[in-house]
Amino acid sequence: MRHGLKLLKPMASSFTPCLDGRYLLLGLNDQRDHLEISKFSRLDADAYPRYEIQLQKFCKFMDFLLDSRTPETFHGDSSFNNQLRDKWHKSVFWASCLRHALSLGQKDMVEFIDLLLSPTSKVLNKWFESDVLKATLAGDAIIGSMVSIQTSGSGYVLLHHVMGETDGDRNIWSHVEGGMGSISVAISNAAKEAGAYIVTDAEVSQLVVEESGRVNGVLLADGTQVYSSIVLSNATPYTTFMDLVPHSLLPEDFLRAIKNSDYSSGTTKINVAVDRLPHFQCCKLGHPEVGPQHTATIRIGSESMEEIDSACQDAWNGIPSRRPVMEMTIPSSLDKTISSPGKHVVSLFTQYTPYKPSDGSWEDPTYRESYASRCFKLIDEYAPNFSSSIIGYDMLTPPDLEREFGLTGGNIFHGAMGLDSLFFMRPVKGWSDYRTPVRGLYMCGSGSHPGGGVMGAPGRNAALVVLHDLTQH
Incomplete structure (x- = not known):
């Protein structure tokens, strides 16, 4: 609760309804997970704990x-002392990397490399036979991307989303009381407590750079110049x-690499206000109001790997998915501060939607409405009368996400999360340590290592680099 941040843990982690009347509800506890998966495969129920244990090992390695x-x-002053410090830092890093690799052991290290390089489908096929379970788990590998579960390297994105934790509990996604903006408020409160002065509604038009090539602040759109020898950009x-x-x-x-970076996105976000909770016809859990299924990540159109792959193929062919894959959450099921009594807020992450569809334009209101209706009708198949419960909705296509939030290409991770865009390659090869060709300018957003997600790691790492550089000068 420090600085006003309150996290609300869901009762369950994921809920996958099926059209045949079955469902898969995960995350209540280990025993319930075994029972739930056993409905589809006894072998998978036995394998699931081993799968989670292996991912935990990989996550521990990735934490480092x-x-x-x-x-x-090193791009800075090439004095002897700086070169010595640079070599020392590299030696410490690679020694730590080797130590963590040895702690995994050769067998697990080979499995780890296999996961990084493999398609999600291969990773999950090796562990499980049930299509519903595989499709449920595969959702974490495609969110925010324009890749298929058959794409090599998509296994890493699966791991990236499992690495998240809440209060030390791994792979737990929590809601924030008051909505996601509460995170920004809490961070700003912490910054102000530390002496920061924050200015909002102040658009930056360009960086001010001296003839020497060093940054000297920013120029705002209203003509105001803010002077500083250090600028961090999370654009x-x-x-x-x-x-x-x-x-x-x-x-x-460098400029060519930045220009040609992959910012493709297949995500359209739809925020929906409804006058009642959706009732899933497959679910007879005896909860007339909020049940564990409502607090979980609800996976719509994810009953099979083939469904997910077909949805992606549509987008690769230039059209929005005919049967979109959706991650549905109902934050108001846990957070009573964001909706009126009896009303609810539903958040839909839908895939896949091309930035420039070949069969229409996102600027066309009819075309936009057609896609939203397609999503709502698909939900109706699982939760009848969902469409009739809608009070209103707001839709953010990839161009909308770019225009309103500055997300190039509509990519929520500030750039693709493929293996060719991570670690040494993020944002581009040769400039992965948050420094840039402009002295005094640092990158601190999701376009930097280690990438996207609400975790703050790029900003924290960048801040440490800035503090290090300041002490050297």
């Missing part, structure tokens, strides 16, 4: 990488370097 800045080639790398920094100050290969 998430909290470390990359041992990047996307594309926005930062293509829109805010004079191109003449940047190396050609």
Whole structure:
């Protein structure tokens, strides 16, 4: 509760309704997980704890990488002392990396590498036989992306989402009382307590850079100049370097790499206000009001791996998925501060939607309404009369996410999370340690290592690099 941040844990982690009248509810406890999975496969129920244990091992190894800045080639003052410090940092990093790898053991290390390089389908097929379980778990590998479960390297994104934790509990997704904006408020309260002065509604038009090539602050859209020898940008790398920094100050290969980075996104977010909770016809849990299924991540259109793959193929062919894959959450099932009594807020992460569909335009109100209706009708198949409960909705397509939130391409992670865009390659090769070709300018957003997610790791790591550089000067 410090600084006003209150996390609300769901009663269950995921709920997958099926059209044949069955459902899969996970996350109540280990015993219930075994019973739930046994409805589809006894073998899978026995394998699931081993699968989770292995992922926990991999997450523990990844914790070290998430909290470390990359041992990047040193771009600063090449004095003897700085070169010595740089070599010492790299030696410490690689020694720690080796120690963590040895703690895994060769067998698990090989499995870890296999997971990083493999398609999600291969990873899950190796463990399970039930399509419903595999499709439920595969949802974490595709969210926010334009990749298929058959795409090599998508196994890493599966792991990336499992790494999250709440109060030390791994793979727990919590809601924030008051909505996601409460996180920003809590962070700002903490910053103010530490002496920060925060200005909002102040659009930056460009960075101010001296002739020496060092940053000297920012110029606001209203003409105000804010002077500073240190600037941190959590805008996307594309926005930062293509829109805010004079191109003449940047190396050609760097600029080319930024310009050609993958910002593709298949996600459209739909926020829905409803006058009652959805009732899933497969679910007879005896909860007339809020039940564990309402607090979980509800997976719509994820009964089989084939469904997910077909949805992606549609988008690759240039059209929004005919049967979208959806992650549905009902934050008001836990948070009573965001809706009136009896009313609820439903959040839909829908996939896949191309940035520029070939069969229409997101600027066309009829086209937008058609896609929203498609999503609502699909939910109706699982929860009859969902559409009739809708009071209103707001839809954010990839172009909307780009325009309203500055997310290049509508990508919620500030860039693709493929293996070619991680660690040493994030945001681009040669500049993964939060420093940039403009001295005094640092990157601290999700476009930097270790990538997207509401975890703050890029900002924390970048801050440590800035503090380190300040002590050296």
